[in-house]
Amino acid sequence: MPSPRRSVEGRPLGVSASSSSSSGSPGSPAHGGGGSSRFEFQSLLSSRATGVDPACARLRASESPVHRRSSFPLAAAGPSQAPPPPLPEEDRMDLNPSFLGIALRSLLAIDLWLSKKLGVCAGESSSWGSVRPLMKLLEISGHGIPWLVGTLYCLCRSDSWAGREVLMNLLFALLLDLLLVALIKGLVRRRRPAHNQMDMFVTLSVDKYSFPSGHATRAALMSRFILNHLVLAIPLRVLVVLWAFVLGLSRVMLGRHNVTDVAFGFFLGYMQYSIVDYCWLSPHNAPVLFLLWSQQ
Numbered sequence: 001m002p003s004p005r006r007s008v009e010g011r012p013l014g015v016s017a018s019s020s021s022s023s024g025s026p027g028s029p030a031h032g033g034g035g036s037s038r039f040e041f042q043s044l045l046s047s048r049a050t051g052v053d054p055a056c057a058r059l060r061a062s063e064s065p066v067h068r069r070s071s072f073p074l075a076a077a078g079p080s081q082a083p084p085p086p087l088p089e090e091d092r093m094d095l096n097p098s099f100l101g102i103a104l105r106s107l108l109a110i111d112l113w114l115s116k117k118l119g120v121c122a123g124e125s126s127s128w129g130s131v132r133p134l135m136k137l138l139e140i141s142g143h144g145i146p147w148l149v150g151t152l153y154c155l156c157r158s159d160s161w162a163g164r165e166v167l168m169n170l171l172f173a174l175l176l177d178l179l180l181v182a183l184i185k186g187l188v189r190r191r192r193p194a195h196n197q198m199d200m201f202v203t204l205s206v207d208k209y210s211f212p213s214g215h216a217t218r219a220a221l222m223s224r225f226i227l228n229h230l231v232l233a234i235p236l237r238v239l240v241v242l243w244a245f246v247l248g249l250s251r252v253m254l255g256r257h258n259v260t261d262v263a264f265g266f267f268l269g270y271m272q273y274s275i276v277d278y279c280w281l282s283p284h285n286a287p288v289l290f291l292l293w294s295q296q
């Protein structure tokens with residue numbers, strides 16, 4: 001049955017890396033036994049040198065997941081027998097899936113299954129539908145607009161240089177976050193889960209895509225920023241971390257995101273803070289910015 005083509009490093013799977021021949025000569029890759037027949041040949045030679053039973057060596061060669069399919073017919077065929085007819089190319093490729101491909105597909109399947117299971121507030125009629133208004137309130141607490149408006153307001157009201165410096169960097173962090181999330185969403189273009197209701201408060205056009213979660217990036221970025229620049233009592237610090245975690249979880253519960261969107265969002269937000277910290281704006285390295293602002 002025809003199946004999708006897959007390749008490793010741009011080469012069709014099942015083709016020996018060292019082979020340049022594409023002709024149908026016996027034992028050549030195109031003959032369905034290329035890499036594996038060479039593999040088996042080598043194992044037979046080495047078994048002679050080491051005194052290992054050739055049958056065992058053949059068995060070991062055929063145990064390799066990469067070589068199993070195509071080495072078996074050659075192993076069974078005697079030296080006088082003609083090589084088997086070439087397998088259809090698609091067939092060989094399908095029988096040699098890469099480990100990374102399998103791992104990614106499995107992760108994706110688990111992600112979709114878990115996200116659907118956790119999407120208990122995706123609609124009013126869902127099992128936890130009554131909690132949906134609370135989840136939507138949390139959604140607003142991590143939205144870009146309240147954070148931007150709040151930061152701009154505090155920046156206008158601030159009368160100390162130290163305060164202005166922190167707020168200026170907070171504004172930079174929020175804008176960087178919006179930019180990076182929009183860029184990645186536009187590049188990856190992963191659709192939101194099918195059970196999501198698109199009833200979000202003010203969105204950008206890229207917000208029809210779900211990877212990564214903008215709320216999760218903001219939650220990680222803002223909580224790291226607050227913990228590093230505000231002196232807070234321990235219970236409040238715990239509350240900040242809890243807010244970030246629950247906000248991320250609420251994205252999956254509302255059906256807005258898959259688990260991997262939120263997990264990557266947390267990672268991205270965490271890294272964004274490192275960028276902000278590294279490029280920290282101050283009256284020393286960005287005097288123009290601070291002078292302009294003080295003249296407002």
Ligand SMILES: CC(C)=CCC/C(C)=C/CC/C(C)=C/CC/C(C)=C/COP(=O)(O)O
Nearest residue numbers: 144145148202203204207212213214215216
């Ligand atoms: C005020 C200044 C200086 C600039 C404005 C910048 C700007 C374009 C703001 C837009 C804010 C906005 C609408 C953000 C969208 C937030 C959102 C809905 C993200 C989606 O989150 P997700 O978790 O569902 O991915």
